[in-house]
Amino acid sequence: MSSINDEAAALRDFATRIGLTKLSENHFGDLERAWQTAQTITRNMPRDLSPADEPAHIYLAGSRQVSG
Amino acid sequence: MSELAYLSLADAGELIRQKKLSPVEYTTALMERNEAIEPQLHAFIKMTPDLALGAARQAEADIATGNYRGPLHGVPFALKDIIDAAGIATTCHSKIMQNNIAKTDACVTTKLTQGGGVLMGKTATHEFAIGGPSFDLPWPPARNPWDTSRFTGGSSSGSGAAVAAGMVPAALGSDTGGSVRNPASLCGIVGMKPTYGRVSRRGVFPLSYTLDHIGPLTRTVEDNAIMLAAIAGPDTGDPASADAPFTADGEALRAGIKGCRVGVIRRFYQEDFDADPAVASGIENALSLMQALGAETVGIDVPPLQEFAAVNRVILLSEAYAIHEKWLQERPEDYGALCRARISGGAFIRAADYVNATRMRAKLAHAFNECFKDVDVVVTASSMDPPLAIEDAEAMEVSYGRQARAPFNLTGNPALSVPAGFTDDGLPLSIQIIGKPFDEASVYRVAYAYEQAAEWYKKHPTIGVA
Numbered sequence: 001m002s003s004i005n006d007e008a009a010a011l012r013d014f015a016t017r018i019g020l021t022k023l024s025e026n027h028f029g030d031l032e033r034a035w036q037t038a039q040t041i042t043r044n045m046p047r048d049l050s051p052a053d054e055p056a057h058i059y060l061a062g063s064r065q066v067s068g
Numbered sequence: 069m070s071e072l073a074y075l076s077l078a079d080a081g082e083l084i085r086q087k088k089l090s091p092v093e094y095t096t097a098l099m100e101r102n103e104a105i106e107p108q109l110h111a112f113i114k115m116t117p118d119l120a121l122g123a124a125r126q127a128e129a130d131i132a133t134g135n136y137r138g139p140l141h142g143v144p145f146a147l148k149d150i151i152d153a154a155g156i157a158t159t160c161h162s163k164i165m166q167n168n169i170a171k172t173d174a175c176v177t178t179k180l181t182q183g184g185g186v187l188m189g190k191t192a193t194h195e196f197a198i199g200g201p202s203f204d205l206p207w208p209p210a211r212n213p214w215d216t217s218r219f220t221g222g223s224s225s226g227s228g229a230a231v232a233a234g235m236v237p238a239a240l241g242s243d244t245g246g247s248v249r250n251p252a253s254l255c256g257i258v259g260m261k262p263t264y265g266r267v268s269r270r271g272v273f274p275l276s277y278t279l280d281h282i283g284p285l286t287r288t289v290e291d292n293a294i295m296l297a298a299i300a301g302p303d304t305g306d307p308a309s310a311d312a313p314f315t316a317d318g319e320a321l322r323a324g325i326k327g328c329r330v331g332v333i334r335r336f337y338q339e340d341f342d343a344d345p346a347v348a349s350g351i352e353n354a355l356s357l358m359q360a361l362g363a364e365t366v367g368i369d370v371p372p373l374q375e376f377a378a379v380n381r382v383i384l385l386s387e388a389y390a391i392h393e394k395w396l397q398e399r400p401e402d403y404g405a406l407c408r409a410r411i412s413g414g415a416f417i418r419a420a421d422y423v424n425a426t427r428m429r430a431k432l433a434h435a436f437n438e439c440f441k442d443v444d445v446v447v448t449a450s451s452m453d454p455p456l457a458i459e460d461a462e463a464m465e466v467s468y469g470r471q472a473r474a475p476f477n478l479t480g481n482p483a484l485s486v487p488a489g490f491t492d493d494g495l496p497l498s499i500q501i502i503g504k505p506f507d508e509a510s511v512y513r514v515a516y517a518y519e520q521a522a523e524w525y526k527k528h529p530t531i532g533v534a
Contacts, residue, residue: 018415019397027400030409037409038385038416044378045421046371046428054430 091142174271199407246473389414
């Protein structure tokens with residue numbers, strides 16, 4: 001029971017720290033579900049990347065211009 | 069009246085060019101019908117009858133004086149209400165934006181109106197293209213014209229309903245995880261998510277900067293190609309847009325599929341998810357027909373659908389949260405519950421997960437595109453389920469993740485949802501056809517051959533029939 005309360009308190013603390021200070025009690029229920037969804041999604045992320053695999057962001061100096 | 073309602077864009081355009089169909093009479097007839105059936109469908113956030121009639125009159129006058137602009141001239145269309153049209157509210161189906169009057173046109177709006185298209189109004193969407201179907205917003209959700217107790221699919225829900233119901237021959241939607249192809253699938257019409265970069269997103273409210281695509285919904289494949297040709301092309305206002313215009317080539321469209329190699333991803337709907345039996349048999353029947361038309365089908369393997377889905381969601385939610393953070397902090401009560409809950413998920417995704425998702429995206433795209441060494445196009449499921457009851461929120465939430473569209477938002481390949489028959493209850497089924505990047509032409513060629521042989525496009529909902 002106390003771990004559930006701890007989890008709820010941690011969620012409220014996190015919400016405050018990221019500026020979500022105007023949430024109602026109902027909104028906190030939504031936020032808890034959002035947190036669970038995010039956990040599930042990130043858990044399903046494939047992890048088989050080595051450090052050298054597929055650099056994500058390749059910065060090109062200067063902007064690419066297209067015509068039109 | 070139903071003859072005009074279900075006239076294809078191509079046929080309407082040709083009749084208008086030959087001056088056998090008046091744009092004013094055509095627009096007026098659709099407007100009158102739309103007013104009658106809209107209360108059952110809720111397809112539109114706002115109809116724009118005065119603007120439409122003005123544009124139709126202008127089209128008629130231009131054509132009379134020899135200034136014919138092309139296949140869209142005098143033809144009605146609609147825009148998903150996240151796409152700007154100057155002087156009209158872009159609400160994103162949300163209280164947050166309900167008084168947001170667009171100052172300028174989106175790039176795609178300009179292209180369609182410069183082509184002589186007649187804007188009939190702005191269509192319903194899921195709130196900010198993610199939260200729906202919802203009943204706690206200023207406007208109700210759109211309903212499926214094949215059965216108004218059913219969901220249209222989303223998020224381009226009103227565009228799907230309006231096209232399927234014969235309210236307009238074409239509409240635009242946006243697609244970030246499948247939002248053009250989902251309503252196309254569930255409403256029995258054709259929906260294209262073009263190659264990433266093919267169509268400018270300038271003037272379209274973003275959901276996810278690197279996954280958003282704009283695409284057309286129509287009742288036929290040929291109409292879809294005409295619409296894509298009208299909206300494609302580079303735009304300095306969208307840095308991701310590519311210098312790659314698209315031409316609707318009727319001869320190429322009708323070239324047939326003899327000798328065409330069609331890859332089939334069965335794992336998405338047989339292993340990763342168990343599709344509804346009607347959906348699975350619809351796909352197999354479509355493949356048999358393609359074989360009968362001379363295509364060769366070959367099974368191909370790709371990474372699990374769940375990997376694509378997770379990477380798509382991590383990127384989508386992270387980017388969506390970045391877009392909505394300020395409003396979630398300041399006006400959380402002005403969102404519908406579903407939209408707020410879905411977008412809030414982005415607050416809990418770590419930067420490392422986002423970065424790794426973008427890296428994994430490149431790896432998945434490479435893995436998928438390897439298959440095009442052996443095949444011309446790929447076929448798989450679009451939706452795993454026929455349209456569900458719109459008020460069954462629990463089933464809807466389960467179904468939300470049961471789809472095979474998000475992989476191609478990640479890879480950027482063109483992907484088309486095409487009707488593939490009906491359930492025993494008369495609800496639409498679909499298949500999805502995917503092509504190489506910037507090879508929408510092959511996708512349309514295969515889809516057209518199948519469509520013409522299967523003839524599902526000849527069946528329409530009975531809504532509005534006295």
